[in-house]
Amino acid sequence: MNRSLLDLPLGQHAEIASIDCERRLSRRLMEMGLLPGTRVRVVRVAPLGDPIELRVRNYSLSVRRAEAAKIAVRPEGTV
Amino acid sequence: MSSAAAPQVLIAGNPNCGKSTLFNALSGGSAHVGNYPGVTVDRTSASLHLGTEKIELVDLPGMYSLTASSPEEQLAVDALTESNTRAVVCVVDATTLERGLYLPLQLIESGVPVVVALNMMDATARIGLRIDTERLSELFASPVIPVVATKRRGLDALLSALETQLEPSSEISTLQVGYPAALEADIAALAPAVARWRPKMPTGQHRVFALWCLLSLGEDSLRGVPDEVRQAAGNIRRAAAERGRNLDLEIVSSRYDWLDRAVAETCSVRGPSPSWSERIDRVLTHPIAGISIFAVVMFGIFEALFAGAEPLIGAIETLTGFMQAQAATILPPGVLQDLVVEGIIAGVGNVIVFAPQILMLFLFIGFLEDSGYLARVAFVIDRVMKGVGLHGKAFVPLLSGFACAVPAVMATRTIERRRDRLVTMLALPLMSCSARLPVYILVVGTVFAGRSLGWFSAGAVALFSMYTLSVLVTLAAAAVLKRTVLPGPAPTFVLEMPPYRWPSAAILWINAWRRLRIFLIDAGTIILAMTILLWALLSFPKSAEISEHYAAERAQVLQSASSETTKSEALQSLDAREAGEQLAHSLGGRFGHAIEPVLRPIGFDWQIGVGIIGAFAAREVFISTLGVVFGIGEADEESRPLRQALRDARHADGSPVMTPLSGVSLMIFFLLACQCMSTIAVVKKESGSWKWPVFLFSYMTLLAYLASLAVYQGGQLLGYG
Numbered sequence: 001m002n003r004s005l006l007d008l009p010l011g012q013h014a015e016i017a018s019i020d021c022e023r024r025l026s027r028r029l030m031e032m033g034l035l036p037g038t039r040v041r042v043v044r045v046a047p048l049g050d051p052i053e054l055r056v057r058n059y060s061l062s063v064r065r066a067e068a069a070k071i072a073v074r075p076e077g078t079v
Numbered sequence: 080m081s082s083a084a085a086p087q088v089l090i091a092g093n094p095n096c097g098k099s100t101l102f103n104a105l106s107g108g109s110a111h112v113g114n115y116p117g118v119t120v121d122r123t124s125a126s127l128h129l130g131t132e133k134i135e136l137v138d139l140p141g142m143y144s145l146t147a148s149s150p151e152e153q154l155a156v157d158a159l160t161e162s163n164t165r166a167v168v169c170v171v172d173a174t175t176l177e178r179g180l181y182l183p184l185q186l187i188e189s190g191v192p193v194v195v196a197l198n199m200m201d202a203t204a205r206i207g208l209r210i211d212t213e214r215l216s217e218l219f220a221s222p223v224i225p226v227v228a229t230k231r232r233g234l235d236a237l238l239s240a241l242e243t244q245l246e247p248s249s250e251i252s253t254l255q256v257g258y259p260a261a262l263e264a265d266i267a268a269l270a271p272a273v274a275r276w277r278p279k280m281p282t283g284q285h286r287v288f289a290l291w292c293l294l295s296l297g298e299d300s301l302r303g304v305p306d307e308v309r310q311a312a313g314n315i316r317r318a319a320a321e322r323g324r325n326l327d328l329e330i331v332s333s334r335y336d337w338l339d340r341a342v343a344e345t346c347s348v349r350g351p352s353p354s355w356s357e358r359i360d361r362v363l364t365h366p367i368a369g370i371s372i373f374a375v376v377m378f379g380i381f382e383a384l385f386a387g388a389e390p391l392i393g394a395i396e397t398l399t400g401f402m403q404a405q406a407a408t409i410l411p412p413g414v415l416q417d418l419v420v421e422g423i424i425a426g427v428g429n430v431i432v433f434a435p436q437i438l439m440l441f442l443f444i445g446f447l448e449d450s451g452y453l454a455r456v457a458f459v460i461d462r463v464m465k466g467v468g469l470h471g472k473a474f475v476p477l478l479s480g481f482a483c484a485v486p487a488v489m490a491t492r493t494i495e496r497r498r499d500r501l502v503t504m505l506a507l508p509l510m511s512c513s514a515r516l517p518v519y520i521l522v523v524g525t526v527f528a529g530r531s532l533g534w535f536s537a538g539a540v541a542l543f544s545m546y547t548l549s550v551l552v553t554l555a556a557a558a559v560l561k562r563t564v565l566p567g568p569a570p571t572f573v574l575e576m577p578p579y580r581w582p583s584a585a586i587l588w589i590n591a592w593r594r595l596r597i598f599l600i601d602a603g604t605i606i607l608a609m610t611i612l613l614w615a616l617l618s619f620p621k622s623a624e625i626s627e628h629y630a631a632e633r634a635q636v637l638q639s640a641s642s643e644t645t646k647s648e649a650l651q652s653l654d655a656r657e658a659g660e661q662l663a664h665s666l667g668g669r670f671g672h673a674i675e676p677v678l679r680p681i682g683f684d685w686q687i688g689v690g691i692i693g694a695f696a697a698r699e700v701f702i703s704t705l706g707v708v709f710g711i712g713e714a715d716e717e718s719r720p721l722r723q724a725l726r727d728a729r730h731a732d733g734s735p736v737m738t739p740l741s742g743v744s745l746m747i748f749f750l751l752a753c754q755c756m757s758t759i760a761v762v763k764k765e766s767g768s769w770k771w772p773v774f775l776f777s778y779m780t781l782l783a784y785l786a787s788l789a790v791y792q793g794g795q796l797l798g799y800g
């Protein structure tokens with residue numbers, strides 16, 4: 001059961017399980033605080049459907065769907 | 080790298096943390112803007128007196144970490160390792176410190192003395208966040224000073240902490256993140272290679288620098304890294320990967336584990352984030368309301384640049400004209416007068432005429448950026464821009480291109496990655512800017528007057544087609560450039576959406592003014608030089624024969640018995656005709672003749688050729704040059720004599736030069752060609768080398784020629800014209 005950020009209903013919290021973007025981007029996301037175990041939720045989707053806005057570590061970050069699809073999540077507290 | 084070894088203090092911080100505000104508060108706005116060596120990133124600095132010492136305060140670009148993969152990102156590390164760097168002030172937005180403390184952690188780890196300026200402390204109360212800054216200082220082994228940059232609160236404490244950090248006796252921080260043993264072994268394995276690369280670095284720092292290499296190297300474009308270090312780092316990474324380890328993850332998550340504990344110990348649990356920012360967002364990113372507001376804001380900017388700047392531009396042009404007239408009365412007629420009037424004053428006018436639009440655009444962009452709306456603009460429109468391989472942030476520069484490419488090229492600064500910036504910068508001069516409009520109007524008035532296409536006037540259809548075409552060609556060019564000349568991964572869109580804030584007017588002014596000053600100095604000198612060059616090209620050599628001929632004619636007129644008004648009219652017409660003949664005799668005029676065989680297939684003759692050469696100063700100069708070529712004297716796009724002269728112009732075989740078909744060909748040529756030396760100058764300035772403006776000019780001119788050729792030849796085959 002591999003769920004990505006895209007499968008997460010709006011507003012529902014989850015935990016990041018892994019990030020599998022290309023290295024530079026993964027590194028960037030990690031350095032911005034998106035790490036396995038970090039709590040995340042999808043706040044909204046842009047009017048034209050892409051990108052989406054995340055809330056993580058008390059700030060907001062938008063990423064494209066293509067990238068969000070490579071960020072796997074799991075329900076909170078299920079390690 | 081810096082020549083003078085004046086001790087420097089760097090200011091670092093995440094984008095939008097209030098770094099510029101703090102820098103300006105500390106420096107009193109007296110900043111000096113230069114360039115970092117080798118990259119086109121502004122280096123803003125100011126000198127500051129601290130106790131008895133004079134230091135240079137250097138504002139680094141906004142960043143989330145020291146990790147680098149491009150020369151632009153590398154400059155922070157380079158600045159940090161410069162021998163005269165004495166300390167770093169790291170600005171952290173207190174409301175996002177769960178992420179924002181990552182950068183100071185990295186800085187402190189590197190061993191440089193750091194003062195953390197915990198900014199936006201006024202906003203923490205609103206979200207119910209309390210921070211134990213003393214405990215945070217202990218944990219970070221560095222002073223953490225609460226400040227409110229906008230209200231200049233905490234600056235004294237910040238400066239005195241900085242002074243203490245600058246004392247040679249102050250201890251190097253002892254912060255230990257605690258990396259896993261396997262990682263420590265990897266670091267130790269790389270350290271000797273790093274030590275050979277940076278022998279002067281204190282031994283303790285080789286470890287930290289090895290860590291930086293492990294995280295940064297690989298698929299990078301960093302400069303100056305020795306092969307030995309590269310290979311060693313590559314081997315270590317590979318060996319780790321074989322054992323299923325992800326070094327990036329190990330390094331970053333060790334740091335965040337440490338940070339999470341520090342935050343848990345020092346920060347109260349916060350309440351929900353302020354609902355008003357969320358409520359604003361619900362409207363501004365709403366499918367209908369959001370897009371409508373977006374359209375209104377963008378239209379507002381466009382209208383301001385297009386129409387709002389008009390009176391100011393007019394005033395500058397009037398002033399330039401006035402100065403030219405004054406100079407003409409003071410100086411005796413001759414080459415010196417011409418040089419001053421048509422070269423120097425015209426050149427200076429050509430430069431400052433851009434000031435209103437540059438100021439306006441940068442005030443707008445500054446407002447959008449500092450308020451947080453620019454990130455939403457990118458969020459709303461990214462889907463569209465992604466289609467052609469551009470970043471959402473390319474939208475505002477592209478739109479501004481409708482008004483004028485010069486400020487628009489400067490506005491590409493908001494785009495982070497160099498490649499994406501270049502693509503935007505090289506495509507947007509294809510947007511139909513306002514200087515093309517007079518040319519369209521002249522052509523339409525000449526060849527389409529009174530014609531209609533169905534319900535519409537032919538002129539309106541032609542104008543509308545030009546604007547539509549310009550948008551399509553711009554987007555296509557971006558897509559092609561992205562795939563050919565500047566290939567690279569599609570721009571990633573990882574963009575922080577900062578909370579909405581009300582920007583400070585003073586900062587907006589300072590920044591817009593700074594941009595303008597840079598333009599006036601850097602691009603301005605190039606524009607001035609090119610104006611003088613162009614003037615010389617269209618003025619020399621002068622034919623003595625023509626002068627004598629007209630002198631004789633003038634004498635005849637003066638001796639004739641007609642009334643004073645008839646005389647002066649006759650003299651004026653003689654002047655205009657002489658100017659026309661002298662222009663034809665000049666180098667530029669001869670060049671126009673020489674290229675006629677090339678222009679003929681696209682429907683132009685040598686006179687239009689000379690106009691095109693003159694138009695390199697600025698597209699609308701096409702019209703005044705034609706006025707001179709046709710011996711009419713001063714002319715604008717509404718000028719009846721000029722339109723008539725154009726309609727009467729004939730090729731050698733007696734066929735009319737200006738037909739609807741050659742008119743369309745001419746409009747398309749002006750739409751696509753890079754007939755604008757100011758664009759060239761500003762692209763040179765913003766891209767940092769002559770390579771890109773030369774490329775820009777070549778590809779646009781070629782594109783223009785081929786398109787006009789296709790239109791003209793195709794049209795003739797189909798029996799038009």
Ligand SMILES: Nc1nc2c(ncn2[C@@H]2O[C@H](COP(=O)(O)OP(=O)(O)OP(=O)(O)O)[C@@H](O)[C@H]2O)c(=O)[nH]1
Nearest residue numbers: 094095096097098099100141199227228229449582
């Ligand atoms: N409430 C509050 N707002 C602040 C404070 N400091 C800065 N701001 C606001 O935060 C916004 C961003 O400030 P800047 O100084 O432009 O931030 P920056 O870090 O230079 O941003 P970049 O130029 O994008 O790197 C502006 O709207 C400022 O007015 C502060 O202490 N409190």
